[in-house]
Amino acid sequence: MPPAQAEAFIRALAVANPAPETELTYSDPFTLLVAVVLSAQATDAAVNRCTPALFAAAPTPEKMAALGADGVAPYIRTIGLWQAKARNVAALAQALVEKHAGEVPGEREALEALPGVGRKTANVVLNVAFGQHTMAVDTHIFRLGNRCGLAPGKTPREVEDMLVKRCPPDLLRDAHHWLILHGRYVCKARAPECWRCVARAHCNYRDKVLAPPV
């Protein structure tokens, strides 16, 4: 896909949110970081349901660390992987207290050094909470990128670099999140709904879906 078309594609996807009620609502560094860690293999709705009580009990890394894994667990039993996540979140809070004076660092290196934080989580926090020009490439964006030909045959990291390069700066913040929602609710893994995709003018995947190669 030529650069100009790629930009138009990204712009189209960033214009409309296909599922407003499913967004993670947090934007401050700590709650966002914890919410993102909890969201792996869970829906935003499930995370949004259980986190208010958790953050009421532990609004800061200090409180969360004091709570510990056993204290966090009861709040998140409704989401998948809750045992591992309770340990992760407690260890994460502990590390923030011990190594960063209870503040979420705004640099990639420091974020990725935290337990349970990888490149994708770091990119979300850097983008949403710190306003940096990053793009979090998860399986949804990766799949969408492959289907529409944004970066065919490329690694997730290459897709990320391509998106950062091609996404208009004024859209970086919204585009990365809305790309995820499009990937999840429209450009779905199983039954993609090309008919309602706002970027269908820039993508021919619907042809491949309807007439798969023999």
Place this chain on the structure above:
DNA sequence: ATCCCGAGGG
């Protein structure tokens, strides 16, 4: 019954 918004570990 089967897949899944990721990270750590073998």
Place this chain on the structure above:
DNA sequence: CCCTCTGGAT
């Protein structure tokens, strides 16, 4: 590269 974690959605 593979596996595991685990509830929820389909």
